[in-house]
Amino acid sequence: MMIIMQPGATQEQVDHVIELIEVNNLSAHSIVGVEQTIIGAVGESHNVSPHVFETLSGVQAVQRISQPYKLASRQFHPENSIFSLNGFTIGGDEIPIIAGPCSVESRSQIIDLAQIIKETGANALRGGVFKPRSSPYSFQGLGEEGLQYMAEARELTGLPIVVEVMAVSQVSNMIKYVDMLQIGARNMQNFNLLRAVGDTRIPVLLKRGMSATIEDLLLAAEYILAGGNNRVVLCERGIRTFETATRNTTDINAIPVLKSLTHLPVILDPSHSTGYANYVSAVSKAAVAAGADGIIVEVHQDPAHAISDGRQSLTPEDFAIMVSKIKLIAEAVDRRLVPSKFTLPLGER
Numbered sequence: 001m002m003i004i005m006q007p008g009a010t011q012e013q014v015d016h017v018i019e020l021i022e023v024n025n026l027s028a029h030s031i032v033g034v035e036q037t038i039i040g041a042v043g044e045s046h047n048v049s050p051h052v053f054e055t056l057s058g059v060q061a062v063q064r065i066s067q068p069y070k071l072a073s074r075q076f077h078p079e080n081s082i083f084s085l086n087g088f089t090i091g092g093d094e095i096p097i098i099a100g101p102c103s104v105e106s107r108s109q110i111i112d113l114a115q116i117i118k119e120t121g122a123n124a125l126r127g128g129v130f131k132p133r134s135s136p137y138s139f140q141g142l143g144e145e146g147l148q149y150m151a152e153a154r155e156l157t158g159l160p161i162v163v164e165v166m167a168v169s170q171v172s173n174m175i176k177y178v179d180m181l182q183i184g185a186r187n188m189q190n191f192n193l194l195r196a197v198g199d200t201r202i203p204v205l206l207k208r209g210m211s212a213t214i215e216d217l218l219l220a221a222e223y224i225l226a227g228g229n230n231r232v233v234l235c236e237r238g239i240r241t242f243e244t245a246t247r248n249t250t251d252i253n254a255i256p257v258l259k260s261l262t263h264l265p266v267i268l269d270p271s272h273s274t275g276y277a278n279y280v281s282a283v284s285k286a287a288v289a290a291g292a293d294g295i296i297v298e299v300h301q302d303p304a305h306a307i308s309d310g311r312q313s314l315t316p317e318d319f320a321i322m323v324s325k326i327k328l329i330a331e332a333v334d335r336r337l338v339p340s341k342f343t344l345p346l347g348e349r
């Protein structure tokens, strides 16, 4: 961290800054210029806020040199983090596709859909059972019953399951069922929840808050990593802008930016980022071309009658077409899709 003193700052003010640097267990290194003094604070400065110095008299500005998210940063971990998740890896050359409905609606819906999408390229099954809905009167999810159906779908297909956790009180029960815990956009800065999933050793899919900066997302990931859970996957899911033609605005920039700032895998959710099924394939291809490590996409057997997010859900047929297109893009950028495993003989589908 560099503390830039105002022109004409007194020696007393400089000494006070140095004293505070040392109180924070950092060492101070001053560069005395003709007009201004700059003091470098060296050491474990990621846990010392620049605000501590900004308010001191005689200080003009404080600049961080290293990023405040030490564990998530590439500065301290230059290689990509690659995790395995029941049969495939994420963060390496392979690009997994996570697919499924917005909400688990019934046992037959999730089991049938899991079998269909597995055959057309899904590597993991998503499905919400606790739904963060804007209205308290909208369907809130099947809860524990839905978790049991997801677990059954995994038993039948071998697809690992990804389910959103909404509250700290749900964590201990959910980890008995799920392969990956999803933290939704609305909970990205629920710091108690981040700490609670950081205490587990279950991989976490952390979605970007709709008004969160890239730094906010990385600091949220830092909470989970600081708990000792290092399997965190970041997910761009669109941000709120002035644009109303789509549900959110896909921040494609975030993919190469995140990939340069962090070693964690970065995936895209084209369903929530666009809000319309007919844009999902184009944006998914753009994401893979831009370096995304995976896609999480909403698919429903009958989008018109889906209980939630039908407008943005692909039919299984459109999902299959999209996967075949993404495969070509992946190969063009020297990556590959995870080979899908067919376990069910055709006659038993």
Ligand code: PEP
Pocket (backbone or CB within 6 Å): 102, 128, 132, 183, 184, 185, 186, 207, 237, 269, 272
């Ligand atoms: C979801 O994945 O169904 C969801 C609610 O997403 P987000 O948290 O990104 O809105």
Ligand code: MN
Pocket (backbone or CB within 6 Å): 102, 103, 272, 298, 308, 309
């Ligand atoms: Mn949804």
